[in-house]
Ligand code: C2E
Ligand code: SIN
Ligand code: SIN
């Protein structure tokens with residue numbers, strides 16, 4: 064048996080007191096009814112019995128498995144409890160003892176006991192017997208305690224993995240993701256510091272990506288070539304490197320002047336591999352010796368796998384986002400260029416497309432079109448007359464009225480637009496306006512002679528803006544109309560050319576914005 068005295072652990076002997084057993088038996092008989100009934104089974108399952116008086120002097124003792132305790136058998140009767148059990152345990156016990164008379168006749172507690180250098184856990188029951196002595200009967204619950212602790216840890220680790228999973232799924236920014244991940248690593252693995260180095264495949268170099276628990280900024284400027292340093296070897300050889308005592312022998316960190324001030328003792332470097340590719344290295348540092356069990360090592364592998372997946376998906380996500388963003392920039396630029404080409408061709412018409420696009424967007428917002436549709440309406444408006452690129456100059460810039468044939472050609476421009484734009488998947492939702500902006504509410508428009516709500520909303524909306532802007536602008540075939548005349552014309556065409564529900568909204572926009 065050992066006892067604890069501050070930092071020093073000394074051995075004491077606790078022995079089965081065979082002589083006292085009879086006496087102890089007698090005392091047991093005088094215990095509470097309940098305990099009397101289960102006295103026999105208690106006897107059978109108890110691993111430690113102590114009988115003591117109020118002052119804590121041990122009157123008797125018995126142990127279930129003598130081989131568990133100290134080498135030297137001897138009497139501990141008359142010893143003080145304090146000298147047998149760790150002081151925290153004794154404190155706990157005396158608390159119980161002092162509370163016993165008022166509350167109940169029994170109390171139970173769990174306490175650890177270091178015996179022969181091994182830690183045991185006991186689940187003890189304290190009984191007050193009729194003659195003012197106390198009986199402590201304790202069971203060795205070391206196994207259960209270990210299982211319980213293991214389960215608790217596993218649960219904690221499982222939760223950590225779940226939160227990492229969640230962070231991955233939410234498409235967080237990689238640096239934020241790695242910081243969350245390292246927090247979980249430190250918390251659940253009970254280590255002092257951790258870092259993730261990412262492999263730059265072009266430079267073949269590991270670079271610092273995230274770190275937690277460092278006192279200095281020692282690793283923040285890490286640029287390690289593959290094969291160099293511990294981490295470089297971890298990545299190259301795709302295996303865990305563990306240094307269990309960094310203070311002994313020479314290490315790869317000797318080159319770093321700041322390293323000693325971190326006082327790290329233990330190092331683990333784990334390769335981060337996803338889909339067969341090394342993406343980086345997870346490094347773990349601890350400032351005192353580590354004695355990891357199998358669970359800890361399992362978890363280290365799992366969290367490394369998770370980190371690799373996180374990096375892989377975050378990089379993919381970022382690439383995807385960038386691709387989309389670049390594509391969308393490229394398309395917008397193309398759209399703009401096309402429409403400007405068209406505007407440039409018709410010098411009288413300069414700025415027409417930009418103006419009409421802006422007004423259409425405002426009108427759409429006014430009537431409650433949502434943001435996701437707005438972008439398509441904007442693109443559609445920008446491209447509305449793109450089909451006119453196929454109309455010969457003689458027709459497009461003719462200063463007089465068009466002939467029947469010329470009209471045939473001119474009325475093709477929406478169809479040309481569809482031919483031009485439909486191969487571009489990206490512009491599919493934007494094609495309504497170029498296709499149907501010359502349809503009329505009464506079904507007399509072109510190219511498809513559809514009417515009413517058969518005409519897509521965006522095209523009905525746009526037609527008002529287009530006609531109003533065309534009429535109030537100079538054309539090769541006529542001078543601009545006055546705003547007032549244009550407004551009257553629009554009113555007169557409500558329910559004929561235009562959607563009657565949109566006309567008042569549009570005129571409201573014209574009057575409030577001056578157009
Ligand atoms: P645009 O000049 O951009 O005109 C768009 C639409 O605004 C026209 O579609 C029409 O609905 C309306 N609009 C424009 N100006 C007037 C006008 O003076 N009176 C009336 N009532 N409505 C007007 P529409 O008619 O289908 O014309 C499509 C395109 O055909 C026009 O686009 C223009 O490029 C061309 N176009 C139309 N009429 C003539 C013309 O007399 N001579 C020439 N050279 N081109 C014409
Ligand atoms: C590391 O393995 O993280 C760095 C080792 C070194 O600095 O050489
Ligand atoms: C523009 O902004 O004018 C281009 C249209 C678009 O954003 O798609």
Ligand code: FE
Pocket residue numbers: 447448476500501
């Ligand atoms: Fe048009």
